[in-house]
Amino acid sequence: MSTRVPPLAGADLWQAVMAAAAGRCQCRGTCGKSHAKDGGGRCPREHAGLNHQHGGGTVHLIAAPSEPADLLLAPHQAAALPKQQLAAWCPPCHDATLGAARRARRTAEPAAVPDSLFDL
Known part of the structure; x- marks a missing residue:
């Protein structure tokens, strides 16, 4: 792994997550690939x-919630998660x-029942 260039905001947290992940993506198949x-x-x-797919380029890992359901949190809720609940x-x-x-x-989610204009 080469040098880690942190993002502009939250650099300390990002570096802690990257260090725990040894600078490698921590996905174990939740993306749909087995990675086997x-x-x-x-x-x-x-x-x-x-990145050897789709034209190459450099991979820039991000620190985000480790649980797939937590990826749906509002940004301010995700930003408040402790580093133990984040992954690279x-x-x-x-x-x-x-x-x-x-x-x-x-x-x-159950299908939303549309409001009716008139009571029948």
Whole structure:
């Protein structure tokens, strides 16, 4: 792993999360991929490493809630989580896990009954 360049805000928290993750994405399949061939079932992407898919580029890990359901928290609630409840995510794993959490929430919620204009 090469040098870690922290984000502009929350640098201390971000660095603590990255250190706990050893600078590697902590996804273990919640994104929909098994990551089985990558060794230990964990995503192989490392911070400042190269992304070998979709045109390459540099991977910039983010610190976000470790539980998929917590990814749906309002930003101010997610920002208040302690570092033990955060994980390092590469953008593709984060986005796929967030999408799966949103789909799960939509299917779990009962369908909203539309308000009727008139009582029948």
